[in-house]
Amino acid sequence: MSTIREITSLPNWEHHVTSLPPSTLLVVSFHAPWAAPCAQMATVLSTLASEYPVTEPPSTSWVSINAEDLSDISETYNVTAVPFLVLIRNGQVLETVSGSSAVKVRNAIEAHAAKVGAPVLNGAATATDGHEGEVATEEDPEKKKEELFKRLGDLVKAAPVMLFMKGTPSEPKCGFSRQLVAILRENAVKYGFFNILADDEVRQGLKEFADWPTYPQLWVDGKLVGGLDIVKEELSNDADFFKA
Numbered sequence: 001m002s003t004i005r006e007i008t009s010l011p012n013w014e015h016h017v018t019s020l021p022p023s024t025l026l027v028v029s030f031h032a033p034w035a036a037p038c039a040q041m042a043t044v045l046s047t048l049a050s051e052y053p054v055t056e057p058p059s060t061s062w063v064s065i066n067a068e069d070l071s072d073i074s075e076t077y078n079v080t081a082v083p084f085l086v087l088i089r090n091g092q093v094l095e096t097v098s099g100s101s102a103v104k105v106r107n108a109i110e111a112h113a114a115k116v117g118a119p120v121l122n123g124a125a126t127a128t129d130g131h132e133g134e135v136a137t138e139e140d141p142e143k144k145k146e147e148l149f150k151r152l153g154d155l156v157k158a159a160p161v162m163l164f165m166k167g168t169p170s171e172p173k174c175g176f177s178r179q180l181v182a183i184l185r186e187n188a189v190k191y192g193f194f195n196i197l198a199d200d201e202v203r204q205g206l207k208e209f210a211d212w213p214t215y216p217q218l219w220v221d222g223k224l225v226g227g228l229d230i231v232k233e234e235l236s237n238d239a240d241f242f243k244a
């Protein structure tokens, strides 16, 4: 289970890059502390990283960089907006993804990294150097809502099964979320998760987007199944609900 490491200085970055074998895919996430979509992207990336096992030599290496503090590095990679993802192997930039689309980020990483026990998408990702999903600077509330809903539309598809919960699977912060995590574990379901306590915009926005007022929320293939009660009901009607 890979984790994301924060690069804190230029020497730290140089040491990290030069210590990697040529075959390792280096996943670099540029962020800024003031940009809420970066907090969301951090969660998306740590969920993704956790799906990649730690191997020797490492098949993937995951780092994040404060784009403003380490401007020498962000300038090297032409980071003009955050979040901004750069995929590097053997010193070569393979692909960049500008913006907060969880789907584009997942596709790009899956296209370049082999996950043990998972199919590798061949050429599924395309270069995405457009400006979609960037941080809105305007205060137009309609535009902000449109952007939020676009992010949420991507986020609910960040994994085939997505759990929006309070806390994390290892540390649920609410009994309902804890119960749903236990159900998923009992049914050996692989899932991505999002801690809605870490992002109030997502917490409030998803209620409206989903037309569902509470958490946990379970989404399968980008469609809302429901909360804990609905999942329990589905399983009591069909014990193989998650196997279909």
Ligand SMILES: N[C@@H](CCC(=O)N[C@@H](CS)C(=O)NCC(=O)O)C(=O)O
Residues within 6 Å of the ligand: 166, 174, 176, 203, 213, 214, 215, 216, 226, 227, 228, 229, 230
């Ligand atoms: N019966 C609900 C229980 C979930 C629930 O009531 N959640 C509350 C308390 S944890 C909630 O999310 N409230 C809205 C919020 O906290 O934003 C289910 O089946 O999921």
